[in-house]
Amino acid sequence: MTTLLHIDASVRAAFNPNPSHNSISKNIAKRFIETLQQQQVIDEYIYRDVGMNPPAFINQDWIGAVFSPEEKRTTAQKQILALSDQLIAEVAAADLIVIASPMYNYGMPAQLKAWFDQIIRINKTFDFDLARGDFPLQPLLSGKRLVIITSSGEFGFDTDGIRANQSHLVPHLRTLSKYLGVEHIDEIASEYQEFADTRHQKSLDKAFNQAEILATKLALFSTTKKRVAYGI
Numbered sequence: 001m002t003t004l005l006h007i008d009a010s011v012r013a014a015f016n017p018n019p020s021h022n023s024i025s026k027n028i029a030k031r032f033i034e035t036l037q038q039q040q041v042i043d044e045y046i047y048r049d050v051g052m053n054p055p056a057f058i059n060q061d062w063i064g065a066v067f068s069p070e071e072k073r074t075t076a077q078k079q080i081l082a083l084s085d086q087l088i089a090e091v092a093a094a095d096l097i098v099i100a101s102p103m104y105n106y107g108m109p110a111q112l113k114a115w116f117d118q119i120i121r122i123n124k125t126f127d128f129d130l131a132r133g134d135f136p137l138q139p140l141l142s143g144k145r146l147v148i149i150t151s152s153g154e155f156g157f158d159t160d161g162i163r164a165n166q167s168h169l170v171p172h173l174r175t176l177s178k179y180l181g182v183e184h185i186d187e188i189a190s191e192y193q194e195f196a197d198t199r200h201q202k203s204l205d206k207a208f209n210q211a212e213i214l215a216t217k218l219a220l221f222s223t224t225k226k227r228v229a230y231g232i
């Protein structure tokens with residue numbers, strides 16, 4: 001059983017009347033998922049376009065509801081947490097998570113941060129114990145694999161790149177991913193969109209190619225796992 005949770009975060013659609021407006025991150029994710037689907041390894045597919053349908057921002061009432069003991073929550077508090085409960089259930093169900101995100105202002109879109117804020121929740125996705133000393137937070141989910149797909153207008157966001165110190169998208173996603181229960185991360189990045197030159201085309205071709213290769217590798221891995229599980 002592979003349950004795939006696919007999160008798209010661009011505010012742009014995958015396809016537009018003017019193709020130059022198409023979301024790059026959504027199209028790379030689409031290629032990755034279609035390649036996986038062709039190999040029939042996805043048993044359940046959960047999709048959220050948080051770019052176009054952003055989750056609500058958390059507020060003081062949300063925090064109040066989270067910190068009220070479950071058995072004492074009012075109906076109104078339960079309603080406030082209903083979206084969070086649903087989003088957490090989707091993460092918990094997933095073996096494989098794909099997050100496709102543009103870089104906005106050197107980090108993630110506010111819409112994607114809103115999704116994480118709804119999910120990273122005490123006693124649901126992490127617990128807190130001061131007996132653990134300086135690191136009191138501990139994730140409660142485990143065993144998941146994450147594919148991070150990004151698109152940026154500029155370039156050089158790798159550790160040794162020319163904009164390494166402005167790279168707040170992938171490092172932030174890596175940090176937060178442990179609260180989704182992620183234990184393995186693959187990353188695919190397309191860069192240079194704003195330059196619209198051959199470097200962009202090359203970067204784009206490479207990202208689509210990586211998406212296909214990774215999906216094929218994961219499909220093979222999943223089939224082998226199934227064969228071992230069923231002894232065939």
Ligand SMILES: Cc1cc2nc3c(=O)[nH]c(=O)nc-3n(C[C@H](O)[C@H](O)[C@H](O)COP(=O)(O)O)c2cc1C
Pocket residue numbers: 010011012022023024025026101102103104105106107151152153154155193194
């Ligand atoms: C509001 C906004 C902010 C952006 N900020 C950055 C940025 O800080 N650094 C960068 O390299 N590109 C930036 N870009 C360019 C996008 O990352 C680029 O267009 C990317 O392809 C968008 O992803 P998408 O094609 O999936 O929509 C920004 C674009 C927008 C619309």
